[in-house]
Amino acid sequence: MSDDTSLNLFQQQEANRRRTVLLVIGFVAFFAWLGFGGDYIYYLSTRDAPGTAYHHVFPWFGIALTVAAVLTAWYAYATGPEKVLWSTGARAVVDPTDPQEKQLVNVVEEMAIAAGVPRPHIWIVDDPDPNAFATGTDPLHAHIAVTRGLLELCNREELQAVVGHELGHVKNLDVRLMTMLAALVGAIALMHDGATRVLRGGINLGGGGGGGSRGGGKKGGAGPLLLVLLAVWIVSWILAPIIAQVLALAVSRKREYLADAMSAQFTRNPLSLASALQKIEGADAPTTAIKRGAAHLCIADPLGRRLTAHEGLFADALATHPPMAKRIAILRGMGYAQLKKEGGSVG
Amino acid sequence: MGSIIFLVVLVIVVGWMIGAYNGLVSLKNQTLNAFKQIDVQLKRRHDLIPNLVNAVKGAMEFERSTLEAVIQARNQAVKVNATGPEGIKQISQAENALSSALQRLMVVVEQYPQLKATGNIGQLQEELTSTENKVAFARQLYNDTATQYNTRQQQFPTNMVAGLAKAQPADLWELEDQAEKAVPQVDLSMKPKV
Numbered sequence: 001m002s003d004d005t006s007l008n009l010f011q012q013q014e015a016n017r018r019r020t021v022l023l024v025i026g027f028v029a030f031f032a033w034l035g036f037g038g039d040y041i042y043y044l045s046t047r048d049a050p051g052t053a054y055h056h057v058f059p060w061f062g063i064a065l066t067v068a069a070v071l072t073a074w075y076a077y078a079t080g081p082e083k084v085l086w087s088t089g090a091r092a093v094v095d096p097t098d099p100q101e102k103q104l105v106n107v108v109e110e111m112a113i114a115a116g117v118p119r120p121h122i123w124i125v126d127d128p129d130p131n132a133f134a135t136g137t138d139p140l141h142a143h144i145a146v147t148r149g150l151l152e153l154c155n156r157e158e159l160q161a162v163v164g165h166e167l168g169h170v171k172n173l174d175v176r177l178m179t180m181l182a183a184l185v186g187a188i189a190l191m192h193d194g195a196t197r198v199l200r201g202g203i204n205l206g207g208g209g210g211g212g213s214r215g216g217g218k219k220g221g222a223g224p225l226l227l228v229l230l231a232v233w234i235v236s237w238i239l240a241p242i243i244a245q246v247l248a249l250a251v252s253r254k255r256e257y258l259a260d261a262m263s264a265q266f267t268r269n270p271l272s273l274a275s276a277l278q279k280i281e282g283a284d285a286p287t288t289a290i291k292r293g294a295a296h297l298c299i300a301d302p303l304g305r306r307l308t309a310h311e312g313l314f315a316d317a318l319a320t321h322p323p324m325a326k327r328i329a330i331l332r333g334m335g336y337a338q339l340k341k342e343g344g345s346v347g
Numbered sequence: 348m349g350s351i352i353f354l355v356v357l358v359i360v361v362g363w364m365i366g367a368y369n370g371l372v373s374l375k376n377q378t379l380n381a382f383k384q385i386d387v388q389l390k391r392r393h394d395l396i397p398n399l400v401n402a403v404k405g406a407m408e409f410e411r412s413t414l415e416a417v418i419q420a421r422n423q424a425v426k427v428n429a430t431g432p433e434g435i436k437q438i439s440q441a442e443n444a445l446s447s448a449l450q451r452l453m454v455v456v457e458q459y460p461q462l463k464a465t466g467n468i469g470q471l472q473e474e475l476t477s478t479e480n481k482v483a484f485a486r487q488l489y490n491d492t493a494t495q496y497n498t499r500q501q502q503f504p505t506n507m508v509a510g511l512a513k514a515q516p517a518d519l520w521e522l523e524d525q526a527e528k529a530v531p532q533v534d535l536s537m538k539p540k541v
Binding site: 114266 | 381388469470473477481485487488492
């Protein structure tokens, strides 16, 4: 490990801390905008109503949605890892009796020593497709899960490399950002579905109020402003889940390369990760146990790998993972450089 | 005006010195901690070996010399009366001898498929592999951290603060034993051989 990689690690940790904070601020701000924006639109539309009618003055929606967003973010931070594990149906490996599970525990312990982090909790997902993911908020509260398929498919060294990759995510705090993102994306989807019903009622009310303001006449400027606000507001509602999804995609691709490099640093054996990735790529079946919400946490895209096979505008925008062929090529390059340096013998 | 510039330069220099000093102290402690990790893994290995040898004694009567070599190397390693990174040369010599004795045992086990067939040996092999890997990875972490520490304290301009932080180059854990370097590649995958 040279100074370069450690600097890289600290930069990555710092970037992940910062991005997690930004993500939470963005999440709360977005809901504040939805709430207070809705209040303001409602206020504008009821302002010119006759004295006896309802006047929306106190921003109830804004306060309620902001408080709800803050509570959701806090809840996501506190229970995110559990929720992610729960959603995949993983079971904890506590006292392994099966030789395969015993080996997994040994391998994870070895890699934790190599990475210089505490041993994470170990989970197994009973799914025949090979895959693995890590979650948690920091190295002290980290979880690593592998599928049964991965244990069946990989030999000891390949398993070690995959676990090294996941511990790379743990060590540079990728897990914190990615788990928060998974939990918040889920929360947005849920809130969006629930609130769309409320929104429909709001549009009806807004339409009625708009008629009132046209009749008022003297506040002619409020009409277009109201319409623009309303349009932006509705678009925000519709786009919320899409924005969340794109965000999830954008954060997960680059860091896969870094985690691959960290695995190579821990095991000193980049070729074993290359062959593990090759095997995972070869088993071209979706990991059914892992749903869309946790897809960006995995070592290989669990939703099938057609998108990640190519690099291009379309794949760049829609794939959660970089092209497998490129990752394997980079790892092979590292492996051959190492072979050359050591004069043909791998230790 | 001149005094202001002087003050600014002074603040920058002092600030840099504090940062460099603290960086060195932090690396020094990381190095010590990494060494403790090796110690933990070595102790674990010492405790494990007698049990493992007892478990296979009956099945491996004909490989008595290999087993005895392991026990002897283990007892030598336990006897080493040195602690901390200062005693690293002594410790590493004894432990490297133990490592190569264990490697020979693993190769021997590998040569007897009928031994491998019993679940007992499979478990033993996995335990041995894992123990050896843990020692190796702890050593790797120590060497990496110590190298980083050594590089930092020798590089300009941090080397000017090195004396102040009482930084001394840390010894690396060398693989002196040629036998260990020349260990044949052993297939440790747990997959059944066809």
